[in-house]
Every structure is written in C-alpha cells, then in structure tokens.
Amino acid sequence: MSSLKELLNESLNKIPASERPEWVMLREMRDRDQTWSMRDAHPDQSSVVDTRGFFVEVLAQGKRAYATVPAMGFAEWGSQATAALTQAIEKATSRARYTAKVNLFNETIEMQPIALGAYRTHALSHADSAKWLSLSDLYAMLAQATEAAKVSPNVLDASALFRRVDTEILMASTHGTEVEQFTTSLQGSVSVTAQGFGQCQARNAFFDLQGGPETVQSFQWVTEAKRIGEEAVELLTAEECPTGVMDILLSPDQMMLQIHESIGHPLELDRILGDERNYAGWSFVQLEDIGKLQYGSSLLNCTFDPTQANELASYAFDDQGTPAKKEFLIRAGVLERVLGGSISQLRALQPGVANSRTSLWSRPAIDRMANLNLEPGDSSFNEMIASIERGVWMQTNRSWSIDDFRNKFQFSGEYGKLIEKGKITRTVRNPSYRGVSTSFWRNLKKVGNLSTTNTHGLFNCGKGEPNQVIRVGHRSPACVFSGVEVFGGSS
Amino acid sequence: MSQSFIKRDLKSDFRELSQELFKKLEPNEHLGLFLIGEDTDFMRFSQSKVGQTGHVSDRQVQLTWLKGESTYKKVEARVTISGHVAADLKLLETEIARMRTESAAMPVDPYATLPPVEASEGSEQIETGKLPEFNQAIDEIFKNFSGLDAAGIFSSGMMARGFSHSLGLFHWFSTELFQVDYSLYTQSRRASKHSYSGTCWDSSAFQSQVLKARSQLAVLERDPMRLKPGSYRTYLAPDSVHAFIEMFSWGVVGERSIRKSDSPFKWLRTNEKEFSPKFSLSEDFKKCVQPRFNDQGGLAPETLSIVNKGRLEETLVSARSASEFGLESTLTPSGYASVRSNGANAAETLRAPCISAGDLKSSQILSGLGEGLYLSQLHYLNWSDRLHGRITGMTRFACFWVSGGQIVAPIENLRFDDTLFRIFGSELIDFTQETEHFSNPSTYDYRQIGALNVPGLLLKEMAFTL
Numbered sequence: 001m002s003s004l005k006e007l008l009n010e011s012l013n014k015i016p017a018s019e020r021p022e023w024v025m026l027r028e029m030r031d032r033d034q035t036w037s038m039r040d041a042h043p044d045q046s047s048v049v050d051t052r053g054f055f056v057e058v059l060a061q062g063k064r065a066y067a068t069v070p071a072m073g074f075a076e077w078g079s080q081a082t083a084a085l086t087q088a089i090e091k092a093t094s095r096a097r098y099t100a101k102v103n104l105f106n107e108t109i110e111m112q113p114i115a116l117g118a119y120r121t122h123a124l125s126h127a128d129s130a131k132w133l134s135l136s137d138l139y140a141m142l143a144q145a146t147e148a149a150k151v152s153p154n155v156l157d158a159s160a161l162f163r164r165v166d167t168e169i170l171m172a173s174t175h176g177t178e179v180e181q182f183t184t185s186l187q188g189s190v191s192v193t194a195q196g197f198g199q200c201q202a203r204n205a206f207f208d209l210q211g212g213p214e215t216v217q218s219f220q221w222v223t224e225a226k227r228i229g230e231e232a233v234e235l236l237t238a239e240e241c242p243t244g245v246m247d248i249l250l251s252p253d254q255m256m257l258q259i260h261e262s263i264g265h266p267l268e269l270d271r272i273l274g275d276e277r278n279y280a281g282w283s284f285v286q287l288e289d290i291g292k293l294q295y296g297s298s299l300l301n302c303t304f305d306p307t308q309a310n311e312l313a314s315y316a317f318d319d320q321g322t323p324a325k326k327e328f329l330i331r332a333g334v335l336e337r338v339l340g341g342s343i344s345q346l347r348a349l350q351p352g353v354a355n356s357r358t359s360l361w362s363r364p365a366i367d368r369m370a371n372l373n374l375e376p377g378d379s380s381f382n383e384m385i386a387s388i389e390r391g392v393w394m395q396t397n398r399s400w401s402i403d404d405f406r407n408k409f410q411f412s413g414e415y416g417k418l419i420e421k422g423k424i425t426r427t428v429r430n431p432s433y434r435g436v437s438t439s440f441w442r443n444l445k446k447v448g449n450l451s452t453t454n455t456h457g458l459f460n461c462g463k464g465e466p467n468q469v470i471r472v473g474h475r476s477p478a479c480v481f482s483g484v485e486v487f488g489g490s491s
Numbered sequence: 492m493s494q495s496f497i498k499r500d501l502k503s504d505f506r507e508l509s510q511e512l513f514k515k516l517e518p519n520e521h522l523g524l525f526l527i528g529e530d531t532d533f534m535r536f537s538q539s540k541v542g543q544t545g546h547v548s549d550r551q552v553q554l555t556w557l558k559g560e561s562t563y564k565k566v567e568a569r570v571t572i573s574g575h576v577a578a579d580l581k582l583l584e585t586e587i588a589r590m591r592t593e594s595a596a597m598p599v600d601p602y603a604t605l606p607p608v609e610a611s612e613g614s615e616q617i618e619t620g621k622l623p624e625f626n627q628a629i630d631e632i633f634k635n636f637s638g639l640d641a642a643g644i645f646s647s648g649m650m651a652r653g654f655s656h657s658l659g660l661f662h663w664f665s666t667e668l669f670q671v672d673y674s675l676y677t678q679s680r681r682a683s684k685h686s687y688s689g690t691c692w693d694s695s696a697f698q699s700q701v702l703k704a705r706s707q708l709a710v711l712e713r714d715p716m717r718l719k720p721g722s723y724r725t726y727l728a729p730d731s732v733h734a735f736i737e738m739f740s741w742g743v744v745g746e747r748s749i750r751k752s753d754s755p756f757k758w759l760r761t762n763e764k765e766f767s768p769k770f771s772l773s774e775d776f777k778k779c780v781q782p783r784f785n786d787q788g789g790l791a792p793e794t795l796s797i798v799n800k801g802r803l804e805e806t807l808v809s810a811r812s813a814s815e816f817g818l819e820s821t822l823t824p825s826g827y828a829s830v831r832s833n834g835a836n837a838a839e840t841l842r843a844p845c846i847s848a849g850d851l852k853s854s855q856i857l858s859g860l861g862e863g864l865y866l867s868q869l870h871y872l873n874w875s876d877r878l879h880g881r882i883t884g885m886t887r888f889a890c891f892w893v894s895g896g897q898i899v900a901p902i903e904n905l906r907f908d909d910t911l912f913r914i915f916g917s918e919l920i921d922f923t924q925e926t927e928h929f930s931n932p933s934t935y936d937y938r939q940i941g942a943l944n945v946p947g948l949l950l951k952e953m954a955f956t957l
Contacts, residue, residue: 043564046566088546098625250494277676277682361571408885488878489876
C-alpha cells in the first residue's frame, strides 16, 4: 500500500509547489474479467478482458478534474510511471483551473472523505487457487450442462457460461486516504432456446454473486439445465398470458429488475439533481420528497446494504473513500434517504450513502446503485398463492423498459403460471405487465418471508457520460402486487 | 506534439508490437491483434456549468490466438497497454503464454476460422480534422449556452483502430472527432435534444444550431396535453427512427439470430411478412465513415443492401456464422482454410446503417401529419415480443401534439408498443427527402466509432398503450 502513496508523492513532487493542485487522489484499478462458455457442447468463448490504469483526480480552485494513464502498476513500469503520472496531474490541474469559472459545484479539501482500510470478498482465500475447478473440469461441466439442457429435439440451442471478474482498487490521496479493495464477482448461467409450433422461447438459469469456488459448485448446473430445457419446451405449447387487470406474484429473478428500474434509478441523487438528464434521464423523485413521499405500501422496506457478504456490490468503501454501511432508503413505504455519495449529499444538503462508484479505471466515480435490497416480510409462498383470486406468477426477467423519469414501465418475464382461486393452474407464455412506479409500489400487497428470498445481481447497469456499466446486487423475496395491467405476446 | 505525430507513432508502434509478437509464435499458431486507442477530452455539464471534466488516454489490444491446421482452438484477450512498446511486448507475451497453456485444456472450436488474408485487403484510412482546443471549446460552448439550462457532454480527440495478423494482414483507421451531445431544458422540466459533431469545428455552425434550438424552447413551455392510450397518426423524426434502427442490431439482422429462429427477419426470409417497398436499409461505409474492418480482420463491403424495397436481401454474417452454417469458404494463399463472411462483427450488429430517403419534403411534414403525434426522440426501447418484431418504448424529448398541421403543445410522455412490420410496413406512408447523420455517442468501455444516416418517417398510425 505504501507504494501507491509513495508514487503519488513522487509524481506530485516533480511539480513546483506553486503549480500544484490543492488535493490529489490517485486510484489504481485493475479489472480482470474472464469468461468461458460452451454452446451445444462446443467451445463458444474463452476470453479475458484485462483493463487497468491510473485515474488521477485533482482539486484546484474548487474544481475537480481528472486525467488517466493506461496500464500496469508501478512494479511493472518503474520510473516511467512517475513521469506519466506527473503529466496527468498537470493536465488535470490545467483543466480544473480553466473550468473553475463555470463550476457546477465548488468543492473544498474538507469535503473529501479520508479513508483507511481494506476489503476482500468474503470467504475467499486468494492463495488457495487449487480449490477452483481446473479448466478441463470447467469445460467438461459446461459441456455437460448444455447436453443436459437438450431434453427434446425442440431445443435448438443450449449454452452454459462461467464468468469471473477479479477487481483490485487501490486509492491514495494527498490528505490521508489509503484504501485497498479486492473483489471476486462470479456469474454462471445456463441458457436454452426452444423452437416449435410456430414459437420460439428462451429460458435462463443463473447466479450473479461475489464468492469463490464454493459458489460455482453450489449452483446445480445439470439440474438447472434440465429444468429450463423442459420449461422452454413447455412454453412452446403453453397458452399466451391473459390480458387484464389482476394480481401478480413476482419471483426474485423478476423482482430484481423491478427494484432496479423503479426504485434504484429514481433514487440516485445525481439523477434527482439533474446530472443524468441528457442520457439516462431524470427522476420523478424531487428533493422535497425525501422524508415524506409515500413511495409504496407499508410493507415496502428497501435498503442499501454493502454488508451482505456474497452480494455483487459489497465493499467497505466507495470509490471516493466513504465508509460503506447499511441504510434504509424506504421504510414502511416512506422515502427516508436517497442514493447519493458524499459530494451529491453536499450539493443537495441531504444525507445519502456510500455509493460513489466507478466501473472502469478510466472513469470518474458517480452515484450508483450498489446492493439494493427489499427486506423480507412475513408471507410464505403458499400464503401468497392462496391470496390470489386470479393472477399470474412471473419468473425470470426477459424485457424491461421505463420512461426517463422512471415512472411508466413495462416488463416481461420468461415463464408464467396462472393462479386461479388461490391455486397454481397452468403455464402461460410471454407474461408481461406495465404500470406506473408510484402507484405500483403502493399496490404491494404481500412480501414473502426469508424462505422466498434470493440474491441476484446485474453485471450491466449502464449510466453516466462518459458511459459506465457497473455491477449491482438485488436481494429480494417474492412479492404480490394487486391491480396490475397484465398481457401476453403476439399471436 | 501534433496530432499527426501521435497518429504516426501509434500506427508504427502497433505494427512494431505486432511484428515482434508474430516472431515468437510457435508452429501452427496464428495471432490477430486489434488495437483500440483514444485520447479524449471529456467535459460533462449540467445547468450550463461544468460537472466532471478530464482527459482519457486509453490503449487496448485485443488478441485472437488460434492454434491448429484446419480446425482450431481459439482464445481471446483484450488487454490495456501503456503505449510503450518494450513494456507492452512483455505484457502481451505473458498473456499469450497463458492463452497457450489454457488451450491445452480446451476442446477444438469447430467454428473458429482465420480471417481472409489476401494482403490486398489491407487498408489504411486516416481522417484528419480541426478539433477545438479544450479551452476554446469551453469558452464557445458556455457562451452559446448563456441563459439556458443545458445538460450533456463534450468529447473530442483522436480515435484509432488497427488490425494486424500473423498471416500478413494489416488494417489501420484513425479519426479526429468532436461531439457536443446536449439537451436544453425549460422551467417545466421539458427538453429538446441536439448534437453537434464532426471532424472540423465550425464556431458559427455550432452557434447557429444552438440559436435555432433556443428558439424552439418556447413551444415546450406550453401546457402539455395528456393523451389516452390508443392509435395515432405519427411522425417519427430521424432521431426516433434512429432508435428503431438500433433495435435491428439486437438479434434481428444477424444470420445467427435468424437461424436460431428468434429474429423477426425469419418471416422475411420465408416471405411470410414483408416491409413496405419504400423501406430500404443498407450498411454504407461511405456515408458513415468508420473502419470497414472488424476485430477479427474481416472486411465489410463499402455498401451492403440488407432490405431492398421491403424485401430481405442480405443479413450480417460473421466469420463464425459462415463457418457454423457452412457458407462459402476459400483457401488463403498460405494454404489455410478461411471462411468468407460479409465482414460482420462477431455480434452481427449494424455499424453503418442507412435508410434510403423518401419523397416527403420537410416543409410538408406537419401538413402531411395533419392531426397526430410529432415524436422527436424516443427512449428505452426493448422487445415485448422479438419473434414478432414487437417493440415497446417511451416518448422522450420534444414530442408534440399536432392539429391542423400546426404544433399545438408538448405531450405528457406516452408508452408505445408496436411492431416493426407495421412501422416499416403496413403503416408507413413515406420517408422524408432529407436524412440526418448521427455520430455514435457511446463511450461504454471506450469511445465508439460509428454513425448512421436516416430520414424521418410518417406513419398512418402507431399504437400507444400507457
């Protein structure tokens, strides 16, 4: 750790004192993203994306600015790193000074978090690599899964994928921050496309978690492959999801998109402040809603929780150095707090969370979701089914769309089951629904208990200019919503 | 250090790096390198003030390593490099050694192929421009935005792509491009969207554009109309047509998607459905300047007709699809089997899409619409039923209700849910005579090169659901 701080000091010391910025943070980030996949028992992908570099951020005349230096750390690059970093500090300082006259928000050194500490993905020993599957075993496992999915001639295509992302972030600043964080994020999936009877249907099973070898081995690759193969074929002859206003029961793998799009994004404070208007959009939530807005029914409890050991966006500090802790965003349906990092909080004069994050070594940190969870309730799965007179149980998101203020949405699931008079009756295909965020969450009728809860995540949440795609976690029970506009696919 | 010196260094460094790596290949090993390089000034703004600003220098090399004589094992890696050849050589040698080790554990990939390697297919295209200095851009942008609430991003700088292969292929493309992608807001939280991009900054052109945009804000301040779900006569401005065309790259025009039977183009192939004879879609690399070569060394033709007067002519075929589906193959001069695709990238996405213009004059758009919706821009499109070409999305910037051929008021946002076969088929009245050019503003992973060129579109009706 001292090497990054030393590198920062050495680089800065080459600049005459009078020309230095008031504050500098040096962030070294490396992301090694490995994917192996098989399709129909043949290799489809064996790839690595290894991105890394230095992100230099300065504060000069109250203005923040940055510059980047691609590739390798000090150990590999030696003194050339110092020269490049000095140039980067000078470039960033020049940018900061020239744009200070049109500065959106004047920052001071006192506003910058000071953080000391480290984080490592829970229960993963980096030294014990022997426990990971060998490559030949991995390929064999993926091939076996694709073969298991081919349950009938109607299964056109079956693939299995394993992805491992190892991320290192080291940060050091001129006024005391020294942080190192190492995470290992894993994604596994089995996917099937079935064709027949004039239809084409897909099913997926997956996991998206931080973890280690045990995470890979606990996913039931073959069992899941067989299940989704059968379900995809079943969908070919299933009836279309009915059209009408009715109750819906959403599984955690559909809830994750619902939470993501209609709670997570609207609560990002930089959106509320208008920074994302040109690209990702604005929010129906305004600053005066915080502490007052009845966001959902009294059953709705939503938290920002970086402490869940295996969830995708668990960490000890955000990428500006704010220590991360669990906070309620919505409690008993009332909006309590929004997703804003330290600088956004100061701009808005509102409390927030440690969510200032970057997805890539060459991008500045912005307000992001991290782990955004719906807290479990009291209802068992059977109780939720029994409570529905007529409705649809929807599983596994396949389509998502929402307006730029995060209100009018439309979602579709892969697999549906009709519920009639409190019982599951038959399979329906193309289950879809649309609604408006504010009224939808107020119609939250039942929240499942811990036994209905599952942890999922997304590797591809996109926003920001320049654009960034980041990992987020969503842990949720199954939930019932009433009075929802439901429909199916085209004939 | 001049821009041209940077470009020359980058190209010759890339060539040198490639040649050194090729010397170290073992028998029956083949290596392709794809360079991604940028030096970009970014300046993000909101409320016509600077938010985040900085400079990104990035260099990445994508390695595609194959081993075999007629069938191959294939491993890929994309790695950030520093731009210092000696250090990068060491880094990439280590990566290739890992790829070599990994390949021992993997089965042969029956669809992996070598690129077409006739040397005559090597290319060089260097687009130079006149970019604004960073300080000049700051001054002009905020002078023009004075008194406005503008949000968006300025990006400017060099972008380079290169491809080099151990069998002798070498492609190079570089450009200098700026873009101001911005939206202007009224007090009532409504906005219009604009983009000024190109290779040669023209202060008066930018000023004129912002002046025109400023003058259009007044209509956005009118009280909005709330419309009920239903079907409405609709004009899709070029930026809205752009949103639909982007969906064609999502499992539609690729050969693999059609063969997998989940692309709506499968109905075109079997002649069960067709588009309007007024709809012609092509890839046109003369109109949308960007590299014709892809990251595997495949070279797209200058133009490729995909839909011609409503009928499917060609799909995008990657080398892998050509191999998998047994399409045309050839022997290279070196004696290796190489499958000839039509230069599509691995994801079989559109890179230079163009829609042919129609006969509707700009002056006749509103009168042609009569009463209905004028949609400048759409948002967050996704498939509601991809097999049947059904797409949902939202209206977004500068969308209006028109009556008696006049813009009456902005509308509260509406959700649509309609099919490609209606929008580009049964409901299509005409495209406009004028087309608009859109540079790709995407900066996921790195700054993207790309563009499209599309007209506006007048529809008999379009279905809105919420």
